[in-house]
Amino acid sequence: MQNKQEILEKLTGIQSSRKSYYTELTYLVEEMKKKNRQLAVINQLTQLSINASWPETSIYIASQLTQILPFARFVLTLTKGGHLSSYLASQEDGQWQCHTHTSVVPEFVEQPTHPLKGFLKDMLEAMFPDYHALSVPLHSQRNQAFGYLTLLQKAEQSADSDSQDAELFSLIASHVGVSVENILLFQDVSEKIKIEAQLVQSAKMAAIGEMAAGIAHELNSPLTAILGNSQLLLREMKATPTAPLMNDIYQCGVRCKKIIQNLLTFSRQEEYVFSTISIDEVVEDALGLIGYQLSVSGLTVTKHLTQPPLQFHGSRHQIEQIVINLLLNARDALAGRENPCIELRSFLLEDEAHAYVGLSVYDNGEGISGEQLPQIFQPFYSTKERTKGTGLGLSVSLGIAEAHGGKLMVESEENEYSQFTLLLPLLREEARNGEKTDTDRG
Numbered sequence: 411m412q413n414k415q416e417i418l419e420k421l422t423g424i425q426s427s428r429k430s431y432y433t434e435l436t437y438l439v440e441e442m443k444k445k446n447r448q449l450a451v452i453n454q455l456t457q458l459s460i461n462a463s464w465p466e467t468s469i470y471i472a473s474q475l476t477q478i479l480p481f482a483r484f485v486l487t488l489t490k491g492g493h494l495s496s497y498l499a500s501q502e503d504g505q506w507q508c509h510t511h512t513s514v515v516p517e518f519v520e521q522p523t524h525p526l527k528g529f530l531k532d533m534l535e536a537m538f539p540d541y542h543a544l545s546v547p548l549h550s551q552r553n554q555a556f557g558y559l560t561l562l563q564k565a566e567q568s569a570d571s572d573s574q575d576a577e578l579f580s581l582i583a584s585h586v587g588v589s590v591e592n593i594l595l596f597q598d599v600s601e602k603i604k605i606e607a608q609l610v611q612s613a614k615m616a617a618i619g620e621m622a623a624g625i626a627h628e629l630n631s632p633l634t635a636i637l638g639n640s641q642l643l644l645r646e647m648k649a650t651p652t653a654p655l656m657n658d659i660y661q662c663g664v665r666c667k668k669i670i671q672n673l674l675t676f677s678r679q680e681e682y683v684f685s686t687i688s689i690d691e692v693v694e695d696a697l698g699l700i701g702y703q704l705s706v707s708g709l710t711v712t713k714h715l716t717q718p719p720l721q722f723h724g725s726r727h728q729i730e731q732i733v734i735n736l737l738l739n740a741r742d743a744l745a746g747r748e749n750p751c752i753e754l755r756s757f758l759l760e761d762e763a764h765a766y767v768g769l770s771v772y773d774n775g776e777g778i779s780g781e782q783l784p785q786i787f788q789p790f791y792s793t794k795e796r797t798k799g800t801g802l803g804l805s806v807s808l809g810i811a812e813a814h815g816g817k818l819m820v821e822s823e824e825n826e827y828s829q830f831t832l833l834l835p836l837l838r839e840e841a842r843n844g845e846k847t848d849t850d851r852g
Contacts, residue, residue, distance in 0.1 A: 448478050452582060458589040460596040464488070465508035467593065468497035471559070471586060473506055479575055482541060483562035486590075487530060489515070489555070494530065510781060511537070530558055538562055546580050548587035557590060559583050626670045633670065637663045669698060686837060687726045688719035689756045689767050695726070696733040707741055710751040720758055720767040722834040724814045729834070732810055732818070735803040736771040736830045743775030743828060750774065759833060766816070766833040773829075778822040786820065 451474045458467060464486065472484035483500040496511040513533065515526065527545055534543045541562040548557040561579065640660040647653040693713065697704075704711055737752065744750035753772040758765065778786060787808045804818075811818040816834040 444478075448578060451475065451478050452585050455582060455586050456589055458586075458593065460593050462593070464495070464497050465499075465510065467590070468499045469506040469508050472499035475561075475582070476501075479561065479579060481544075481561035481563050483538065485534060485543075485560040485562065486557065487545075487560065488557040488590075488594075489526065494533075496530075496534075512784075526555070527558065530560065534560060534562060540564065544576065544579065546583040548583055548590055550587070550591050556594070557587075559586060629666075629670055633663060633667055637667065684724055685726065686721055686723055687729075688721045689729075689769050689834070690715045690719040692726060692729050692733055693754055693756070693769070696730050696737060699730075700734055700737060704737065704741055704752070707744070708750065709741060709744060710749075712751065712753045714753065714755040716756045716758065720756060721837045722767045722814075723837045724834060725810075728810045729814070729832075732807040732832055733769070733771070735807050736832075739803065739830075740771055740773035740775065740828070743773055743777070745775075747775055758836065765836040765838070767836050768831060768833050770829055770831045772827065774827050777824040777826050777828050778820070779824045783820065783822060787818075 454474050455471060458470065462470065468484065468486040471486060475481070475484060483498060485496050485498050487494055487496045492515050494513045494515060496513070497508055498511060499506055499508045501507075515529065527547065531543045531545055534545075535541065541564060543560050543562055545558045545560040547555040548559065550556055559579070559582070637660065640656055640663060644653065644656050644660060647656055693715065697711070701711070740752045744752070751774055753770075755770045755772070757768040757770070759768045760766070787804050808818045811832060811834070814834055816832065819831045819833070820828065821831075822828040
């Protein structure tokens with residue numbers, strides 16, 4: 411028996427009874443299992459999909475971490491250009507959900523007394539006052555912090571966690587940082603490829619526009635002959651039974667000539683001369699150009715225009731370009747929708763300092779997501795397929811509106827509707843009579 415006890419002590423290093431030996435052995439086995447689970451989770455976290463969206467990435471990380479760390483909510487935060495994008499993952503009714511929160515970093519942050527990590531902690535604890543935030547940074551290969559992982563823990567969870575959990579969380583962040591940085595690099599490369607493709611598409615569209623202008627010039631000659639000859643024949647026919655048919659030919663020719671004239675003027679970049687025009691005229695010209703495209707798409711276009719028409723001082727064809735862009739975007743958003751409709755509404759908007767001519771373009775289409783909404787006016791950003799848009803229409807439209815002293819705004823709910831609103835300084839009666847006012851930009 412004594413020899414057996416000596417052997418036991420040599421094997422385990424523990425001077426204890428058989429019972430304490432098995433207790434210690436069980437503890438060691440559990441610790442080894444725990445370490446194995448941690449290694450398995452870390453291995454899974456290094457296999458983040460580079461094609462996943464940030465909400466999907468946040469949910470994936472949270473679902474893995476919940477196996478080895480105690481927390482109620484998980485937050486993946488990325489920093490870029492003075493902005494924080496936080497993706498908050500939590501389980502709701504047994505399903506993982508993710509909500510996005512964006513914020514601007516104040517100027518005083520990143521000073522020694524106000525580090526970004528502390529600002530993020532304070533922000534999250536203010537959003538969730540019953541939780542304690544534990545954050546660790548994500549570092550790039552150049553050892554620069556580009557984001558944070560945060561566990562939001564309830565009071566009892568925070569009390570149960572120890573320094574080992576904090577060390578494990580830091581270790582996990584070092585592995586996750588590599589995967590997240592790879593996703594960022596992939597997105598940068600994808601964005602460059604997308605921009606190059608959009609530039610090619612933009613060049614194609616410019617070439618098509620030039621070809622269309624050339625074709626319009628060529629059509630002018632035969633159309634002039636058609637109109638002239640039909641007028642001569644109408645004089646001779648007078649009250650004959652075929653006179654109405656000839657009159658239809660003449661009226662259709664007049665309509666074609668107006669469309670060609672609008673197309674030619676629209677294609678001439680140098681003819682952006684400011685004049686006094688009404689928003690109703692611009693709407694009618696725009697519908698004259700693309701009304702057929704809208705009708706063959708099965709859309710219902712409704713107009714609610716003010717009387718008398720509201721006037722502004724600006725370039726007819728630049729504002730027409732905005733309206734056409736908005737109408738074509740609405741048409742694309744309505745593809746495949748039931749009862750598709752577009753509503754055009756002009757209105758007067760006044761406040762204490764300004765008066766605006768307003769035009770809203772509403773559609774009951776697919777809408778725009780909350781993540782995409784802040785980016786849609788950026789050049790080359792498009793929610794359409796690569797072959798269907800260049801990402802320049804809205805950015806150009808915004809530039810034109812601002813050059814006129816106006817605004818271009820958007821409201822949207824995903825899968826519900828979108829409404830773009832153009833505001834232009836109202837040309838008051840005294841300005842039309844030659845007096846100088848704040849809204850007279852001529």
